[in-house]
Amino acid sequence: xxxxALSSIKNIRKLQKLIKKKSRKEFLRSLWWKFDKFKxxxxxxxxxxxxxxxxxxxxGYPPIVEVGYRTNKEIRGRHPSGLYPVVISSSKDIExxxxxKHIVYIASGVGFRKKIELINILKxxxxxxxxx
Numbered sequence: 001x002x003x004x005a006l007s008s009i010k011n012i013r014k015l016q017k018l019i020k021k022k023s024r025k026e027f028l029r030s031l032w033w034k035f036d037k038f039k040x041x042x043x044x045x046x047x048x049x050x051x052x053x054x055x056x057x058x059x060g061y062p063p064i065v066e067v068g069y070r071t072n073k074e075i076r077g078r079h080p081s082g083l084y085p086v087v088i089s090s091s092k093d094i095e096x097x098x099x100x101k102h103i104v105y106i107a108s109g110v111g112f113r114k115k116i117e118l119i120n121i122l123k124x125x126x127x128x129x130x131x132x
Contacts, residue, residue: 012100015082019075027065030054079103085130090114091121099126106131 030047032038044065047055054061063069070076079085081103088094089107097104104127106115122129 012082015075015078016080018072019078019080019082024071025063025069028062030062079130081128083128088118091118094118094121094125094127097127099128103128103130105129 027044028042029038029045030049030052032042047064049055054064057064075082077084083103084101085105086093086097086102087105087107088097089110094104104122106118106129110118119129119132
């Protein structure tokens with residue numbers, strides 16, 4: 001292997017360790033524990049009430065989404081394998097990609113026959129397929 005390939009493999013391994021180490025906070029909406037109607041819809045909603053304890057950042061209440069919780073630049077937007085995820089729907093999309101940098105998702109709208117063709121092409125070129 002060339003030195004460039006070895007260094008990229010080492011970088012990917014470092015990124016994988018960083019991704020595993022970084023724990024993501026789960027931000028849930030205010031008072032989700034109190035009302036049954038919120039248990040079905042736990043996605044984040046900004047607390048806006050006048051006396052809302054979460055908005056006031058009172059001790060003992062869940063954290064609010066803020067700038068400081070963002071992930072590192074090196075791992076932002078990467079797959080847990082350390083590669084960049086890319087969605088493809090045709091063989092033209094494959095030409096632009098590098099197997100050492102990208103992991104491939106085949107689009108959901110692709111039919112069975114075309115999906116088999118794409119999988120064969122991707123395996124020949126050495127790509128990892130996330131949704132085979």
